[in-house]
Amino acid sequence: MSGALIGALIIGAGILALLGVGAVWLSSGNKQQKRLYSAPQQGQLPQNQAPPDPLDAKSTDELRLQAGEMLVAADNAVASSEQELLFASASYGDDQVKPFQKDIDEAKSHLRESFRLQQQVDQSHPEGEAEAREFYKQIIHSCEKVNQTLQSHQQEFEGLRNLERNPEPVLQQLRAHLAELKPRHEQAHATLQNLAISYDDDALDQYRDNLDQAGQALTAAEQAVSAATDCIVRADTAEAVLALHSGEQAAADANALLDSMEQTEDHLRKARRNLDIGIAQTTQDIAQAKATYQAGQAPELAGPIAAAESAVERTQRALDSGRRINPLELLHGLELAHRELDEPLNSVRDRQAQDRRARDMLQNELLTARSQVQSSLDFLRSRRYGVSSTARTRMAEAERCLTEAESIGESQPSRAVELAQRAKALAVQAAQIAQQEAATNNMQNMGGSPFGRTSLGGGYGYGTGGGFGGFGTAGGTGFGGTSYGGSAMGGQNEINRALRTGMRMARMTSRGGRRRRRMF
Template identity: 30%
Template sequence: MTDALWWLPSVIVLGVVVAAIALAVSASRRKARGIRAAENAEIAERARTAAISLVRADDLIEAATDELGFAIAQFGERATADFAAALDVSKRQLREAFALKQKLDDGVPDTDTQTRQWTEQITRLADEATNRLNAQTREFDTKRVVEQNAPLQLEQLRRRLDRATDRLAGGAATLDRLATTYSASALAAISGNVQRARAAIDEGRRAADAADARLAAGATEPVGDQVSAAEHGLFTATTLLDAIETGEDQLHVAFASLGTALAGAETELAEARALRDRHEESETSTELNRVIADADTVVAELRRPGRVSDPAADLARLREALDGLDVTRSEARNRQLRLDNAREAFVGARLAARSQIGITRDFITANRGRVGADARTRLAEAERQLTLAEVEADPVTALDAARRAMTHATDADALAHYDAP
């Protein structure tokens, strides 16, 4: 019996494998159905959104068409040209969107990619048309508010124009006062502001008068443009008059900065004169004297009584003069420092050279018959260089000579010891 059922284990294994494969295939199918369901849900949601946008845009175009007729009657075709153009563009976009919707709804099968692209395009076209018309509608709503409030707004504008007119005299007085302290170049940015402000006020009044005339005559033409022109004139005049006050503050601050800079220049000049007077190099003192004189001239000019100032230009001129002074003074300090350092170093170098010369001279004297000419020659040169160093007035040159003396004395000592080991 055992021999007869030898095939049974194989059958069991095969059954297990088949069952596993069946389970895997079933799971894969369930997953695929889930993915497809999610995709279908997304497509359905996109289609719903597109349909809502399309209906909203269609309703708005109908309403905007009526709104445009009202706007033309109230404001005229010229003032509503942009509105009409926007409506035409929105209508073209809506026709394109309806054509895409028809392609989705006809009996021709569409791929998922086509459905997604066309649905997104419908939503975009409808939303753009809606946003464009909403912007135009809001603009004309604002214009209507302006027309409704025009009488009160014109009354307020006239009072503000009157106040701006009252400021003209103060602005002119400020400019006259500033002209006694500051030059024409300093006042150039604001010198014509009173005249320009007066012209702007006059333009504002003319616009307000035109609007009042239309309102008084009961004309149907809108007055919004005239109100805007009056507001612009008022704004321009106010800005110009404010600039006079701001300019005055800025000039006073700059003038105070100039005074501080001139006080600082006096200190720098005093330091430069002290350096010139104690400097050991005549050439450097001469150069210092030149830049001091140039800076002195600038400072004296800027301090001249009764002089009108351009603080910005004056500060730049003073800074240029002081920059030249700073450069020359820095170079002079470096040269003087070099002299001072050389003088200090010379003391040690001279002592070292004198000591080495004495030691070498004593060794040669003690070994007269054994030390040759080379050592004696180096020693003689060392003594000569030391003599030159001690009589040299220039500390740098003296230091160099003392160092050469030390070098020759050291060479002489080495040669002498070589000759007389």
């Protein structure tokens, strides 16, 4: 991070204290009293006046850029600190890391508030410059709280691990962790072969991408272990610590990707089971819609009825064909057609009927929302050091909407369905933005070294650079320039492989919106 940004993180350390101003009471010869106040001395502020905010001296564009940079740094710092804490907990137990877990939880709360403010800026498009400036200042101050929270016990955390004194136990722990991850990675390869029997290439695109990213992460972790071992032999503990931090973060990323692949397998199987239920529910609603239409209560139902019948026929034909399918995409297409049918039907349904229908839809909506959110998270996670604050903001809002949808499903099913749908749309947006940034970055990096700044020989770049908060190394583990597969944005083939399903979902949603505009 630039010196200007680091300087912004420690703003406020030199704020002048307000000095009291004395009063002198004098008596005149006629006993009339007068209260005289001494004038403020140079450098003093009048009473009840807050000190000036140094951010006020910056232009609006400078505030916008600083807010974006600090959001990225804060997000990376929290993610890196969480990984550090996991390894510390494995070594010393949960009780020893409780104070640091509280720091992480508080920092995540400040980070969520930062993303909420950024999403509000993006959505509301502040009309006046003063309003925009206030939003950006709030984001910056909220990010500063993330940094302050993570730094509050950093010395104690470093003292707990004290890697420089004896890095050997952490090295052994990392080796043991890799020994657990490698069989899981091999099993994921075998699982892919089994999944490919039932599901088509589009359904497994993200799985393959995660499998490749996990393999590269494991390779990076093994290289870090080798480098740390050599450094310990040479008694160069400082370099050994850097390598170990790099290896731990790579191993943590591999673990997260493997977890996601196991979830993807579950999502695909649930989606396949839900297709039969979805066909039955949509067929039932088509019958109700036809009766309503024929009674002349909702003439606008003609188009949605035809679209829903087409979706059911298309889905049933795919299931009957015996060919490999993408159940998540089929389920999403069925949901879109059903949603268009529900909108005019709800105008003639009572509230209880609407809630019953929403409850029927909710589980499918949550399933596809979880799948899309996880897919986009995986895409952003493996490229996090090249992902902008805009993509991260959309992703954070998608997670918030999904969490809220899950929490209110029983009490407010209609609202929960809306939130799940919004979570899907935002997750697709986040991935699209990150994909465009990756493509741009790859174009800019063409012709350079295939390994960019990420090779271990160059200081272990994996997550150990930067200077924004975070537990771990002295400079913080907030952010550095790296990913797997060479360039900072990953391998050249990733742009062609990743997010095809998400892109199709976005196009289908867009087509659905255009149909609604034509029909009404």
